[in-house]
Amino acid sequence: MILVVGGAGYIGSHLVKELVKEKEVVVLDNLSTGHRWAIDEKAVFVKGNLGSEEDLVQVFDTYSIEAVMHFAAFSLVGESVQDPQKYYDNNVAATLTLLRVMRKYGVDKFIFSSTAATYGIPAVEMITEETATNPINPYGRSKLVIEHILADFALSYSLKYVTLRYFNAAGAYETAEIGEDHDPETHLIPIVLEHLLGQREQISVFGTDYETPDGTCIRDYIHVTDLAKAHIAAMRGLLDGKLETAVYNLGNGKGYSVKEVIETCERVTGRTAKVELGDRRPGDPARLVASSEKIGRELGWKAEIGLEEIINSAWKWHQKK
Known part of the structure; x- marks a missing residue:
């Protein structure tokens, strides 16, 4: 059985949808930001906290x-x-x-959802796993601390782990049963789509003078189902003994500017956005694009879904939710 901690959230729930096709799954989530309705009915759900040893022991004792x-x-x-x-x-x-509870029960395989925020503002066109990590905020630093802890645990306690650093997760499940539903929403694609549905008055674009072809920031967008499949590939690698420790970037390897994303949203929906142009936000790099060649080489994974399909799936979800 696979334990998915945080399996009621946006990315976790999409992973569970794919994972239940081949494994028994138990989800532990306190529903502080996730949703009970997002968890696939084939998975076992336990309401509990990641930081509660009592809640974790209950799961490990039972399953x-x-x-x-x-x-x-x-x-x-x-x-x-x-x-x-x-x-x-x-x-x-x-x-x-x-x-600690995993060690107590002899569970030694761990897949960690990390982030591109561990890189900070890299001065490279394409970010690889060898790019220096220099996070610029507590979120990125907290993830990098865990990455260091995992490396130490692997050395001292024979933990086998895969760290997945992903970039801009987007899109919704193909059936539109689940999708992105944050409160507050901070991600560009759902913000644009909410505006085009009449739920926001306008869209703000922060910075139009970057050194990019159209002056707006460029980001790497990856469909949430592609992310889920990467986690499953990593799980198979650990369970089959092919992997012991690994760090992988997950992205499309192709960047899209803020302007391109808005224009694609307009094209998919057939609606026109009202855009307010503003100043740059502090700490926003001009370009963040990932190379996923390493995971392609080692696990045969690559992102299959492009920007238009990402937005089309998100649009179906936002119209329905």
């Missing part, structure tokens, strides 16, 4: 866990700056509790 996937981090950059203790308590201290 035979062979690997753990961790999606239960807080992930808002701005909030992490305003309240870093919240982020270190949950993202670091609570994860240590999980790792």
Whole structure:
């Protein structure tokens, strides 16, 4: 059985949808940001906290866990700056509790949902796993701390793990049963689509003078189902003994500017956006694009879904939700 911590959230719930096709799954989530309705009915659901040893022991006592996937981090950059203790308590201290309970029960396979925020503002066109990590906010630092902890645990306790650093997750499940539903919403594609549905007055674009072809920031967008499949490929690698420790970037390897994303949303929906142009936000790099060649080489994974299909799936979800 696979334990998915945070399996009621956006990315975790999409992973569970794919994972139940081949494995028994138990989801642990406190529903603070996730949704009970998002969890596939084939999965077992346990309401509990990542940082509660009592809740974790209950799961490990009840089910035979062979690997753990961790999606239960807080992930808002701005909030992490305003309240870093919240982020270190949950993202670091609570994860240590999980790792401690795993050791107690002899579970040694771990798949960690990390982030491109560990890189900070890299001065490279294409980010590889060898690019220096230099996070610029508590969110990114909290994830990088766990990456270091995993490396130490692998050395001292023979933990086998895969860290997946992904970029801009987007889109919705193909049936539009589940999709992106954050409160507050901070991601570009759902913000644009909410505006085009009449739920927001306008869209703000922060910075039009970057050194990019159209002056707006360029980001790497990856469909959430592609992300889910990468996690499953990593799980298979650990369970089959093909992997012991690994760090992989997950992205499309192709960047899209803010302007391109808005224009694609307009094309998919047949609606026109009202756009307000503003100044740059501090700390926004001009370009963040990932190379996923390493995971392609080692696990045969690559992103299959492009921007238009990402937005089309998200549009179906937003119209329905």
